[in-house]
Amino acid sequence: MFSPRARLRSAAAAAAMAAALIGLNTGAAHATDWPPLKEGAYLYSGPTGTGTETTVDLNDIGTCHTLSEPAASVTIVSGSAALLLYSGPDCTARWPYGTGSLAQWDLPWEMLSYRVVSL
Template identity: 60%
Template sequence: MAAALIGLTSGAASASGWPPLKEGAYLYSGPNGTGTVTVVDLTDRGTCHALSQAAVSAQVASGFGAVELYDGANCDSKVSWATSSLSQTNLPWAMLSYRAISA
């Protein structure tokens, strides 16, 4: 996994201007890891959390957890989107709530 993290960090950070990849899960209010940061507690699986600002991008580096995001405020939307346990991406639409899930 270390080699994968090194490869993702060096390629993604220099190519897109993302913050350096670090262990954990982070949601950002702007594209490419910019704006207000929300730190996700990956050990608090299943609990729905509303965001004070919509998340537009996400970065996850974890061997055990991922994040499921929703466009509804209470994890109540019909459509959700999930990260993987190693992910750095702009989200397909603005997300208003999330929960930690197993990878």
């Protein structure tokens, strides 16, 4: 009693579900490449938390810091602070990139400076 169209829709739904689950597994495997989360904020010169690690002082609100090495990824675990990241030195860029207070990701482009902002 299922029509051929209903069977086709069921098969398509099953294929979409399988693809979504495979995608979730791939994402979970990718997430394990990162260093373990720890409280504070850290900038990395390489993708997925690799390369040189720069520790950010989350109590230094508003001060601009120019990095000695560009940042390619970021981790922040804080309930009260976030980062504004800039593609230029001395916190220059038309649009800063904001992290929020809980983040662990690769940056869309290399960042050369940052400032801490309170939430």
